[in-house]
Amino acid sequence: MSKIRVAVIGCGSIAKHRHIPEYAANQNVELAAFVDPVIERAEAYAEQYGAKAFADYEAMLSEVKPDAVSVCTPNALHAPVSIAAANAGAHVLVEKPMAVSETEAQAMIDAARSNGVYLMVGHNQRFMPPHVKAKEVLKSGVLGKVITFRTSFGHPGPEGWSVDGKESWFFRKPDAAMGAMGDLGVHKSDLIRWLLDDEVSEVASFIGTLHKTETDVDDNAVCLLRMKSGAFGSLVASWTYYKGGDNSTVLWCENGVMRIGETGGDKVVVELRNGNVDTYQVGAIATNEKQTFSGVIDAFVTSIVTQTPPSISGEEGSKSLKVILAAFESQETGKIVKL
Known part of the structure; x- marks a missing residue:
């Protein structure tokens, strides 16, 4: 099976300590792109993992067309980024809180459903x-x-x-x-x-x-x-x-x-x-x-590989x-x- 091409959107601490090293350690994953408005942060990881760096997530989605993304942005961007990624056909792992309103959370759930992709929330x-x-x-x-x-x-x-x-x-x-x-x-x-x-x-x-x-x-x-x-x-x-x-x-x-x-x-x-x-x-x-391994990244990847909906679904994240x-x-x- 070909590797899952993952893009990490947001290169702050949660990406640095959890998402990036855990994807790197997973044999089913290829880190394909990194996105951060502070482009130097994205470039440093892109260089390390032989990936592409972007300052803008929409440009990344249209150029790289990743299989899956981790959304590690500030809270207010969780919904717009997740929805854009789902609409681009990517599975989405979003940090918590999944959104900043019930309306946003529902829109994310709907976007994942209508595009036939998984939405998982990082409740580690x-x-x-x-x-x-x-x-x-x-x-x-x-x-x-x-x-x-x-x-x-x-x-x-x-x-x-x-x-x-x-x-x-x-x-x-x-x-x-x-x-x-x-x-x-x-x-x-x-x-x-x-x-x-x-x-x-x-x-x-x-x-x-x-x-x-x-x-x-x-x-x-x-x-x-x-x-x-x-x-x-x-x-x-x-x-x-x-x-x-x-x-x-x-x-x-x-x-x-x-x-x-x-x-x-x-x-x-x-x-x-x-x-x-x-x-x-x-x-x-x-x-x-x-830091210890969170288990979240492996669970997300396993969901994609086995085509099994994630246990910490958008609906679960929304209830919390x-x-x-x-x-x-x-x-x-x-x-x-x-x-």
Whole structure:
């Protein structure tokens, strides 16, 4: 079989640390093109991988005609770039949040469907070994029903992660649309939906800019979620965890508690009411400082090779996005928002 010709659109940190090296390591892939408005960034990767460099994604799509693309642009460009790529006949892997509105998300889903291509959203939390193990434990039934939960994602903010540091698009509302919630919160709305195999029915939230006053996007959010099953809990996203970053989830269940990533980030601890304690050391949750293979790229490539729709589809990405958008609506109106 001939290799899948992939174009990476947007050559910032997520492309540098995850998409590009993971495509390069996949034997089914040929990196065909790189796109970035800062053309030097695209040129550096093009030279490294024997590919073409472009400043403009539309020019790239018409000239290269890639089989698949990774959309690693600022949030506000996710929808227009993904739709253009689908219309050009390319499979699309888009970073999260997949879009900045429900309308955009639906337009992306429609474009992929009408062009007969796959649309996958890069919700990498589903692939992290502790989360995979946690879902396995939940499915085994040993803990019984989930009653309450908390899920949290916080770090010092994108200035230490983005290739542009403090000048990053992450801090500009027209480019980012949302701050910590779009960066981290949507990861957790996706994780809790997937882990619990459940949908969010109601959201209440406080979202604001508490400390990074030079930006007009949110740097903190605390949300309450009620699930369709009746379980409820909290979702926290923060860019001001300057010490002691957090990417943990705790589920309190009928028969005990499951702690995921609380200690050192690589353990799942199950404490049962009967006194039994099981600790699973299963591999790390990726952090900005400590990159591990995300699993997202391989899953996307496998979908294309086997002609199997991706599990993290546009529809899945859209459901996780709707939770975040409802949280912003709750902050604005001061009301609980029903989904």
